[in-house]
Amino acid sequence: MNERDLRNQIADVKAGRLSRREFVQKMIAVGLTAPMASAMLSYSGVAVAAEPIQYKPTKAGGGGPLKLLLWQAPTLLNPHFAIGTKDQEACRLFYEPLAGWDKEGNLVPILAAEIPSKENGGLAEDGLTVIWKLKQGVKWHDGKPFTADDVIFNWEYAINPDTAAVSIGSYKGVKSAEKVDDYTVKLVFTQPTPFWADAFVASYGLIIPKHQFADYTGGKSRDAPANLKPVGTGPYMFVDFKPGDTVTGKRFPDYHQPNMPYFDTVEIKGGGDAVSAARAVLQTGEYDYAYNLQVEDEILLKLEAGGQGRTELTLTGNIEYIGLNVTDPNVEVDGERSSLKTKHPLFSDPEVRRALNLLIDRASVQKFIYGRAGIATANFLNNPARFRSPNNSFEFNIDKANQILEAAGWKKGSSGIREKDGKQLKFVFQTSINSPRQKNQAIIKQACQKAGIEVELKSVVASVFFSSDAANPDTYPHFYCDMQMYQTTMPQADPQFFMNQFVSWECASKENKWQGRNICRWQNKDYDETYRQAQSELDPVKRAAMFIKLNDLVVRDNYILPEINRLNAIGVKKGVSLYKSGWDNDLAFIASVYRET
Numbered sequence: 208m209n210e211r212d213l214r215n216q217i218a219d220v221k222a223g224r225l226s227r228r229e230f231v232q233k234m235i236a237v238g239l240t241a242p243m244a245s246a247m248l249s250y251s252g253v254a255v256a257a258e259p260i261q262y263k264p265t266k267a268g269g270g271g272p273l274k275l276l277l278w279q280a281p282t283l284l285n286p287h288f289a290i291g292t293k294d295q296e297a298c299r300l301f302y303e304p305l306a307g308w309d310k311e312g313n314l315v316p317i318l319a320a321e322i323p324s325k326e327n328g329g330l331a332e333d334g335l336t337v338i339w340k341l342k343q344g345v346k347w348h349d350g351k352p353f354t355a356d357d358v359i360f361n362w363e364y365a366i367n368p369d370t371a372a373v374s375i376g377s378y379k380g381v382k383s384a385e386k387v388d389d390y391t392v393k394l395v396f397t398q399p400t401p402f403w404a405d406a407f408v409a410s411y412g413l414i415i416p417k418h419q420f421a422d423y424t425g426g427k428s429r430d431a432p433a434n435l436k437p438v439g440t441g442p443y444m445f446v447d448f449k450p451g452d453t454v455t456g457k458r459f460p461d462y463h464q465p466n467m468p469y470f471d472t473v474e475i476k477g478g479g480d481a482v483s484a485a486r487a488v489l490q491t492g493e494y495d496y497a498y499n500l501q502v503e504d505e506i507l508l509k510l511e512a513g514g515q516g517r518t519e520l521t522l523t524g525n526i527e528y529i530g531l532n533v534t535d536p537n538v539e540v541d542g543e544r545s546s547l548k549t550k551h552p553l554f555s556d557p558e559v560r561r562a563l564n565l566l567i568d569r570a571s572v573q574k575f576i577y578g579r580a581g582i583a584t585a586n587f588l589n590n591p592a593r594f595r596s597p598n599n600s601f602e603f604n605i606d607k608a609n610q611i612l613e614a615a616g617w618k619k620g621s622s623g624i625r626e627k628d629g630k631q632l633k634f635v636f637q638t639s640i641n642s643p644r645q646k647n648q649a650i651i652k653q654a655c656q657k658a659g660i661e662v663e664l665k666s667v668v669a670s671v672f673f674s675s676d677a678a679n680p681d682t683y684p685h686f687y688c689d690m691q692m693y694q695t696t697m698p699q700a701d702p703q704f705f706m707n708q709f710v711s712w713e714c715a716s717k718e719n720k721w722q723g724r725n726i727c728r729w730q731n732k733d734y735d736e737t738y739r740q741a742q743s744e745l746d747p748v749k750r751a752a753m754f755i756k757l758n759d760l761v762v763r764d765n766y767i768l769p770e771i772n773r774l775n776a777i778g779v780k781k782g783v784s785l786y787k788s789g790w791d792n793d794l795a796f797i798a799s800v801y802r803e804t
Contacts, residue, residue: 217251227253231312244312247747252325260309260786262799264469268458270802273470275794276497276778278484279639279669280451280477282676285434286413287365287372290684290722291673292696292792295410296498297454297475299794301348301439304412305339305358306404308790312700314404318342318353318414318440320390323403334399334745339407341390345463347416348444358392358407359384360417369425371677371720376707377411380742398743401750402701409791410698414440429677442468442798451670452477462798469801477670481641482506488778489516495802496785497778498793501643501694504578507776516780520580521789524590524697524705527581527771529567529636529651529690530727531560536635536687543717545686547728552630554689558615559632560765562608563690566654569601569770576643581771588758589772594702596755599762608658617659625659634689637665639672644692647770677720684721686728694773700790702754703742709761710738729766 219225231244264270281297289295305319314322320340323329329338345353362384365372380400385393394406406412419438423431437445440463443456454475458468476494484497485507492515500507500518507518535549553559569583585601588594617625617632625632636651638644645666652662665688667681672693674682683693697705707713708724709731715723734757741753761767777793779785782803786796 217248217253220248220253221251260315260796260799261784262467262801263784263803264466264801267460267462267466267468268471270469271471273473273800274494274496275473275475276479276484276487276494277475277477277499278479278481278497279499279673281454281475282450282670282674283434284437284445284448284454285415285431286411287361287370287374287415288429288434288675288722289410290373290675290682292499293477293673294675295698295792296794298413298437299410299441299792299797300443300454300456300473300475301437301441301445302413302415303439303441304409304414305341305407306412307409307795308700308788310786310788310790312790314408316342318345330403334401334403334743335396337394337396337403338387339392339394341392342463343390345440346461347418347440348438348459349416349419350461351416351418353414353416353440354389355386355392356389357414357417359386360421361414362394362406364415364420364424364428367425367428368719370428371722372428373722373724374411375722376704376713376724377405381406399745400743401745401747402699402703405699405701405704408699409795411704443473446472464798467798473797481643485510485518485778488780489513489518491515492780495780495783496793500580500776500778501641501773502776503576503643503646504580507578507580514781516778519777519779519787521775521787522590523773523775523789524588524702525694525773525775526584526587526589526697526769527647527692527694527773528587529563529692529768529770530686531563531690531766531768532686532688533728533730533766534686536689541717544680545728547714547716551689553632553634554766556615557765558611559617562611562658563655563660564765564768565602565604565608565611566651566658566660567601567768567770568603568650568654570603571650572647572771576646577771577773580774580776582774584769584772585762586758586772587761587767587769588702588706588754589769590697594751594754594758596758598755598759603654605654605657608654612658619659623659624661631661632659633661633663635663635665636690636692637667637672637688638692639669640666641669647692677722682721684715684723684726686715686726692770698791706738706754706757709734709757709767711735727766729761729764731760731764734760 279293281294286298303317306314320342365374365378382397383395419433444459446455456473481501485500487493488497489510490513531554534545536545540546540548573583585599617627655662711730713723713725714728715721744750
């Protein structure tokens with residue numbers, strides 16, 4: 208399907224010859240996702256109405272406690288510093304964005320009064336501006352009104368480089384945020400912006416109150432008391448927070464959505480492991496929800512047999528991958544290890560990276576560890592399908608890896624470890640403590656041994672590994688080892704934000720308090736230039752080709768070794784209704800969670 212075909216299909220929708228649902232189904236058939244199809248209709252002036260979320264309670268409260276398990280415990284409650292999914296999920300109890308994504312890929316207004324479109328004057332033809340109208344009557348938990356000043360403040364807060372906000376990538380493209388009136392904000396972009404629904408939307412769009420944070424911007428941002436005691440507009444008010452352990456809240460009586468929330472209190476319990484979390488929901492029913500059930504599928508099936516809960520699987524763009532350090536983790540420069548001023552002494556040899564890629568048995572990891580919850584892949588960008596590159600494949604071949612290393616001059620010494628120029632092929636390989644990941648590590652280590660590579664395995668407690676603490680050297684953004692493995696999530700159906708984690712300006716460093724999204728410190732001028740072009744390309748076909756190229760540039764250099772496209776697996780207690788989008792956080796619609804009676 209080419210550009211002319213797409214425009215003809217959209218014209219048919221406008222004329223009433225083709226229903227919106229039929230259009231979306233046709234787009235899915237050619238590799239687009241529902242969110243992309245909806246965005247195309249919206250940009251072309253076709254009004255799109257989100258399907259209402261099913262919610263049966265007729266009054267707020269009365270539901271008792273809602274008990275949630277995040278076995279990777281949250282450590283901070285400021286969404287602009289939410290470096291991992293665990294912190295994002297916890298923030299959703301208290302903070303909200305202007306809009307989120309529903310299951311069909313439609314934008315759902317939350318703090319916005321309506322979704323911008325060409326029909327309502329919210330979207331400009333040239334892609335340079337968007338106008339958001341805000342919902343009136345919304346209160347912060349301390350009773351103060353939510354206004355345009357709060358929205359504009361969040362843009363100013365996020366783009367300040369001294370703030371070192373994780374969300375800066377979503378706001379960098381906004382040239383200015385202008386107050387039209389108390390409940391209208393106009394965003395002006397630096398260039399034509401095809402994916403305008405990034406700033407103030409979904410997980411990176413949660414809005415914090417100006418009156419709580421105005422005195423804590425830039426270099427003072429980490430000192431704000433509200434970083435640990437949030438004051439938001441969400442369905443629950445803050446009660447208590449023990450970083451790395453528990454978060455508790457109570458129903459906000461002045462919440463702006465009628466008859467919500469159903470539950471009187473909410474508790475997030477952190478710590479433990481994925482298996483115990485799955486058991487507490489699926490087998491014993493002690494908890495109502497458990498996130499990120501990275502558990503062998505065989506175990507999940509046995510636990511589900513207990514009849515207390517169910518595993519819900521959702522296709523995502525999330526990727527479990529192994530990252531190789533471009534820099535040297537053992538050399539300190541200006542008080543910083545893994546400095547951009549250094550190069551890794553072993554991985555700088557492309558043949559070493561090529562051999563390592565051949566030593567990852569992706570098919571076995573899928574079959575024996577992830578089962579129905581994972582798909583082996585050679586691509587970093589896997590979904591939406593339209594952006595999936597057909598140019599890459601994976602291979603597990605120990606003999607070929609040995610041949611490559613031998614030809615590159617890496618000879619086995621008396622110890623059996625390959626060496627060259629006085630350097631041995633010895634690596635430290637770290638990940639978080641989690642049974643599937645430790646089994647995954649073991650599979651890779653065994654293959655490496657057969658190729659003359661010694662691998663030292665390091666496992667870090669998940670709450671530490673994924674911590675937002677800039678002073679903690681064991682977090683994954685510090686990357687003080689040779690190679691590491693974890694999952695990176697794709698919180699949007701559009702790949703623009705997802706793929707910014709390989710642009711040079713996002714490299715994690717001491718200067719940005721290790722908040723940059725480019726963890727491996729990989730840099731490529733062609734990648735940077737292509738990414739900038741994709742940011743302003745309004746032609747969806749040309750733009751898709753650019754993202755396929757970006758994926759290929761990354762994976763073919765073998766610093767980034769994709770392994771498993773992971774489905775999102777969560778545990779939900781029997782009788783609990785939890786609306787899950789698949790394009791947003793699990794708890795994006797926490798206000799609508801209820802229990803069937």
